[in-house]
Amino acid sequence: MAIIGFAGLGLMGAGIAGNILKAGYALRVLAHRNRQPIDDLVARGAEEVTSAAALGSECDIVFLCVTGAPQVRALIEGDEGIRAGAQSADRQGLVIVDCSTSEPTVTRELAASLSEDGITLMDAPLGGTPTQAEAGELQAIVGGDASTLEAIRPVLDTWTTKILHVGPVGAGHTMKLLNNFLAMGYGAIFTEALTIGARAGITPQTFDSVIRGSRMDSGFYRTFFQYVLERDRDAHRFTLANAHKDTRYLASLAEEMNVDAGVARAVRDLYASAEDQGDGEKFVPELSDIFAARHQVFLNQAPDTAGN
Template identity: 45%
Template sequence: MSETKIGFIGVGFMGHGMAKNLMEKGYPLWIKGNRNRTPVDNLVRLGATEVASSREMAETCDIIHLCLSNSPQVESAFRGPDGILAGARKGLIVIDTTTADPTSTAVLAQELAAKGGTFVDAPLGRTPKEAEAGTLDAMVGCDDATFAAIKPVLDCWAGNITHVGPTGSGHKMKLLMNFISMGYASLYAEVTVLGAAVGIPPAKVRQVIGSSRLTNGFFDTFMTYAVDRDREIHKFTIANAAKDLRYVNAMADNAGLMTVMAAAAKQYFAQVEASGHGGDYVPMITDHVGRLNGLDMEAEAAKGRD
């Protein structure tokens, strides 16, 4: 077993599999749970130690992973009398796998550095399925020496690791990736509903596009819901997507750029969230677009489906 003590805050859809793989690769693990006890209790049964606070984890562990929903949650884990910074000591490394606001990342990195620690941003690509398999994508922001030091740890839960650049680069790259994916989602939803409206069912759209050069992995999972109605195929909520698109647009504003498509995608997801469907998963945006246009996409999906 490795002597490096690993902490993990946020053992939800993605974090549970990542934490499990760290233990399976021989790292002693400390975890901090949230409201959902199921993944926490499972990891404790497998040998993890539960702590009561982020401060306790920082006082105990050499490396802490964060896998949370947004930057306010990351900031809360860092600050306050029971936060990471209160227990941080020289040499502590915090790996934030959250899809976060790069502006917040820069500030937290400075605050941790003042305590002698190092902040690494390593947001994730792929889904909970790959998290459980230990084959996630990771886009990493940190200096070269830190990357070399943490690479064996990243290898436990990631199959495709890219060192993007200095701290903050990973979070910026992840926002670019999610801009593409949520742009795809908006486009695919409109295409699927438009097709249904003019007599081309979702199954036929999937057949034609899925066998052409326009296909991709995101199209496959998106259309698996749109046609087969598999709710579990892409477990990423509309609320999280809306948050990411807000961060994308803020990043563009900070860079002084005009980004029409980013703004349009943001409004799409903001509208769905405001309608009370933020807990739905991203492919379900097709149903929302259908409702706006008077179409029942459940019924449309059944047409022509094998």
């Protein structure tokens, strides 16, 4: 069986790596300051390595699940990066699978450069939640050539229930940005609608009584409103910093494609404003509280009499 490498053991990555390991693959995981997922995987049989170069020199397939394009580029092209390790071991045929939500332009650029060294880059960003990652029920949105996809499919099958091949390299990241634009756009719309409604005397409960079960209902709506109505922060664990990053990438892609995307810019700017005021680590549904507070509105929470 192929030796698998993994870098980026966050909320999604740890679940993916755990399912790869459970399927019987030899797994190398890159050391990180967040010890809990590393220690858990090592206890279950994974091997820890101290550099991305070791992943490149020892593995057949390396998965990346990190924040964005700068982190992907550093892991691949750094002095102790995956490319350097593969070159030192003459690792022709290495496949790198980028599960991050990254910039399609960077993905295509890296893929072209890596191909000169006999390394194939595929993009396979994720659809789903951390709970689905742990259960092996994610969706992979794959960009790259069909033959490489078939070669890595058995590994993808360990953590997915659906694999969608959407086009050449970079297409996966493009489709993921479009998907997240829709999701974060809904988040922005729900946020502003709640504040407008509250100012006009419409409570979140009244709002929900009309929307829930209607054509405007959705899985995203339900997890967003699980926070709004029940204050359950774990219902929708996607940070505002990541939302800003993804909408920023989408707005940049629109500009690159010569599309005057005013809605994309407006959505980006709303998430940027939350991160700029220090709320980047809060989750997307909490944007409803942040925006409401700017207008002296409180949604299902007592006013902060201490002025915090």
